[in-house]
Amino acid sequence: MTGILLIQLGTPDKPTYGGLFPYLRQFLSDRRVIEVPRAIWLPLLYLRILPFRSGASAAKYARIWHPETGSPLMSYTIRQTDLLKARFPDNPVRFGMIVGNPALRKVLTEMVDSGVDKLIAMPMFPQYSATSFASATDSLFTALTKLRRVPAVRVVPPYYDHPGYLDALEAVIRDDLAKLPWEPEHIVISFHGIPKKYAQRGDPYATHVVRTTQALVKRMGWPRSLWTQTYQSRFGKSPWLKPYTDDVLEALAKKGTKRVYVALPGFTADCLETIDEIGLESREVFEHAGGEHLKNGTCLNDHPQWIEGMERIIRDEGHGWLK
Numbered sequence: 001m002t003g004i005l006l007i008q009l010g011t012p013d014k015p016t017y018g019g020l021f022p023y024l025r026q027f028l029s030d031r032r033v034i035e036v037p038r039a040i041w042l043p044l045l046y047l048r049i050l051p052f053r054s055g056a057s058a059a060k061y062a063r064i065w066h067p068e069t070g071s072p073l074m075s076y077t078i079r080q081t082d083l084l085k086a087r088f089p090d091n092p093v094r095f096g097m098i099v100g101n102p103a104l105r106k107v108l109t110e111m112v113d114s115g116v117d118k119l120i121a122m123p124m125f126p127q128y129s130a131t132s133f134a135s136a137t138d139s140l141f142t143a144l145t146k147l148r149r150v151p152a153v154r155v156v157p158p159y160y161d162h163p164g165y166l167d168a169l170e171a172v173i174r175d176d177l178a179k180l181p182w183e184p185e186h187i188v189i190s191f192h193g194i195p196k197k198y199a200q201r202g203d204p205y206a207t208h209v210v211r212t213t214q215a216l217v218k219r220m221g222w223p224r225s226l227w228t229q230t231y232q233s234r235f236g237k238s239p240w241l242k243p244y245t246d247d248v249l250e251a252l253a254k255k256g257t258k259r260v261y262v263a264l265p266g267f268t269a270d271c272l273e274t275i276d277e278i279g280l281e282s283r284e285v286f287e288h289a290g291g292e293h294l295k296n297g298t299c300l301n302d303h304p305q306w307i308e309g310m311e312r313i314i315r316d317e318g319h320g321w322l323k
């Protein structure tokens, strides 16, 4: 039996210091995410970063936490999985997290115990970066090392230019723009960043980002003067890919731009980085510099076109394994 597994980053169990500490510890211990030598990184992580960032990030998560459904990343991932189940009624469809719960090892054990001997895995990162996509495949294959009966495995390739992904992106953005009570003067297309050094060492992420951006602006018919592609969520002091989203928003506002829409194509679900960082923090930066309206774009989430897109991406890889 063929099983389908969505692999998402993961989110803390609770928006508290106690919820963030183990989440950040696991996330920031990943060698794919932090390439600094362990002897330098671990003392920094345990003495400087975890004690301070756990509290600071908990406060941010508390702002976006839903009283019933908790973390947006979790609730959208559950919803995506449930909706995908209806499209693959003969196959188990599950999700597992790279960091935190539900852990991939537990999910894979349950899938194999229920008779899955072929697995199609879909990392929820359209653009490949070693820090995201390869972290997902590392977590998958590490989890498989703990199983006696390892299924045959296929991993969907990065889908930054897959029509199923681009159709969904276009549909979500068109829906957003149709609902806006104002016309944006400029569109910022913001992706999660990575350290510049990683790109220089060969991570192809920026190339995938550009390919998505080019396809998107062509489909939307946006003239070159209307949009700027940027990178957000910088972590630490080293340079990351540029331009930084906040710098561009500030410069736009200072030039007199009042209304900006921020598209977020790299995120398959709304999360801390889209709701809080862009919707609250970056909006403040923009307004402080003289801007008036900033709308953080909706992510792919549970849009019907994205559920369709996921099905198309999975079917492309599942050839011969799916009905």
Ligand SMILES: C=CC1=C(C)c2cc3[nH]c(cc4nc(cc5[nH]c(cc1n2)c(C)c5CCC(=O)O)C(CCC(=O)O)=C4C)c(C)c3C=C
Pocket (backbone or CB within 6 Å): 009, 010, 011, 012, 024, 027, 033, 034, 053, 057, 071, 073, 125, 129, 131, 132, 192, 193, 194, 195, 205, 233, 235, 266, 267, 270, 271, 272, 273
């Ligand atoms: C060196 C640090 C980080 C790299 C590299 C990085 C790459 C990267 N991350 C995402 C997607 C997400 N990241 C999210 C949160 C988040 N990211 C980092 C650090 C790096 N990310 C941290 C420390 C955190 C936790 C929050 C915080 O303390 O700031 C999230 C949101 C998760 C949620 O629970 O809502 C996503 C999604 C990608 C796609 C990526 C590389 C391309």
Ligand SMILES: [Fe+2]
Pocket (backbone or CB within 6 Å): 192, 233
């Ligand atoms: Fe991140």
Ligand SMILES: [Fe+2]
Pocket (backbone or CB within 6 Å): 233, 234, 272, 273, 277
């Ligand atoms: Fe962030």
